[in-house]
Amino acid sequence: MTSKNTVLVTGAGVDKTPRIDFPLAAELLPAISNYLNNTEEGRKIDALLRSKISGLRFRFDRLINDAIADITQREPAQLRGTIQRIQDVVNLLPNDDKNRIQKKQGQLIVRLFNQLQQIAEANYIDDETRELIDDVFGDRVAEFDLDDHVVDIRKLSVSDTFKSILRYTLRQGLDSVSSRIAYTLVGDLLDIEQLLVEKFLGFYNNKLSDIKNYVYIAWCFWAFLLDHDQQVYQKVEKLPFYNDIPQDWKGITLNYTSFLASRLGTENTIYFHGGLSTYVRMDNRELLIFDNFEHTSPYELLESQICSNWVFDENNPINSRCLIPSLVPPLRLKPILSKKYIDLWYKAGQWLQEAEHVVMVGYSLNTADEHFNDLLRSLRKKIIVIGPDVLSESYMARVESVWGVSSKQFTPKKLQEKEAFQHRGITLIKAFAHEVNLSELS
Structure with a gap:
């Protein structure tokens, strides 16, 4: 693909690439638990967080x-x-x-x-049973507090x-x-994503126990991701997939890892859900950047720049000063951690609208990302979607939800020796991220 006006969108599947090997969402809790219990860095972080968050029971x-x-x-x-x-x-x-x-x-x-x-x-009350209830009681049905079940x-x-x-x-x-x-x-x-959603609500209803739990869980999550991110650089000289991205492309990532920005540069990369190098002060929603981020361990960053700045007000939680990772929780309605996210999301929409080509790799079109899916819905241009399950029935249902194109409208073909479906400007290629030559897509 020779166009310089190409936007790449990366999802979680990209970081599952061999030699990068980040866990997918369903694998995160075991991975984080193992990190906290069975690694020296993880045990130090767990002890640090528990010593600084008074009354933590989680x-x-x-x-x-x-x-x-x-x-x-x-x-x-x-x-x-x-x-x-x-x-x-x-x-x-x-x-x-x-x-x-x-x-x-x-x-x-x-x-x-x-x-x-x-x-x-x-246990469900089926349609036939409901019809019998209607026949027996007629107009009096409205007096009944009808449930959907026989037994609760x-x-x-x-x-x-x-x-x-x-x-x-x-x-x-x-x-x-x-x-x-x-x-x-x-x-x-x-499900750690569901857990983050539940605990994040503490910031809205001023429930301090949930706020403390969120702070602990989110920083454990962040520390695990950063530690894995740093280990990849130590072990892998040439990053698979990322190293082959044309450097005149722009990138929007739904991931938190640093790999895309390291290839395309920070000016040409948007972290739609936030990244590992920044954090948010929740009382004033200021987005802050870690000092010396690239060369410091998660433990050292937490100890020197985060934990000493916390204030948890037991009497009036709204006055607490909480610093949290700038990782946007996976809510369908995205919380605004900082005004800068409004600017970032608007900029992402502009990039997508102005692009001649949009290439999506490892992105599931998940309903938890409806805000981003809405940006995709309005696109009427060349879109290439790459992933190992993009031709599956469940993925095709999401394609129809986003672009209104059913599986019956696509024509099977081969691209770079991979199975593919194509309909007008939309092309779906069944492949893992590292199996496709991005620069030769046309």
């Missing part, structure tokens, strides 16, 4: 009890999704002695969740047997990555 392993308590509140569709993801892992495990117990563990989890899902399905299973609890199996499996997933079954279940039931 621990990642306590999320297990919350997940078990909430299991009966999951909708049948959510339960079916869990069943399918675990079954997929079971199907991929080899039939050998080494994986025999793990395979049986997966079969056990699938069986238990199947039974729970069947109970949830059977949200007030019930799963058995001690189910709890014990879940607790064991989830702890196994947080403590180690050796069990793919446990790892998958943790990713399904313990």
Whole structure:
């Protein structure tokens, strides 16, 4: 692609590239837990944060009890999704002695969740039952406080047997990555993005315990990302994918890592969800930059520039002075951490509108990023989308939601020996980020 007016959009899939190997969203909690418990830097950071945030009670392993308590509140569709993801892992495990117990563990989890899902399905008041209620009571139906269920299973609890199996499996997933079954279940039931959303609300309702929890979780998240970011540079001389991006392109990234800016420069890169080198003072929404960021460890940055500046007002939380990473929580309605984000998001929209070509790599079109998806909806130009699952039924549904183009309208073809779909200006290429030569796209 020879045009100098090309904008590249990168999502989480890009940082999953071999030799970069950042975990995807569903893998983050086990990875962060392992970092805090099993690395020297992580243990120092955990101790530092706990010493500076008085009264902090949060621990990642306590999320297990919350997940078990909430299991009966999951909708049948959510339960079916869990069943399918675990079954997929079971199907991929080899039939050998080494994986025999793990395979049986997966079969056990699938069986238990199947039974729970069947109970949830059977508990719904179906259309036929509602018609009978209407026929029997006629105009008096309005007097009834009709529910969607026969029994409110949200007030019930799963058995001690189910709890014990879940607790064991989830702890196994947080403590180690050796069990793919446990790892998958943790990713399904313990969601750090949802956790950040829940705790971030403390800044709006002045709940100091949630504010403290958010500060701790967000800085643990930031420290893990920065540590991994720095390790990549130490281990990899030539960054896969990033090193092959044409340097006359502009880039918008939905990731937090520093790799895109290191290739294109800060002037030609927009961090749509914030980056690792900046933080926000929440009482005045000032966006600040770390001093000597590139050559300092996460622990040293926290100790020297962050923790000493916190003030938590126990009597009036609104007067607290909280410094948090400038990582925008994955809410569909994006909170404004700083006015500078309004400027950045507007600038991103301008870049996309002015571009001749837009190349998207590793971006899922997730509904949590609806604000960015809205910028894409208005585009009527050449768009190339690259990812390993872009031709799947679920991804095509998101393509239709964003651009109004159904899978039936696309024509199959081959591009750089990869499967592809094309319709007018939109091209979807089934490939991992490092498998496509960006400069030869046309």
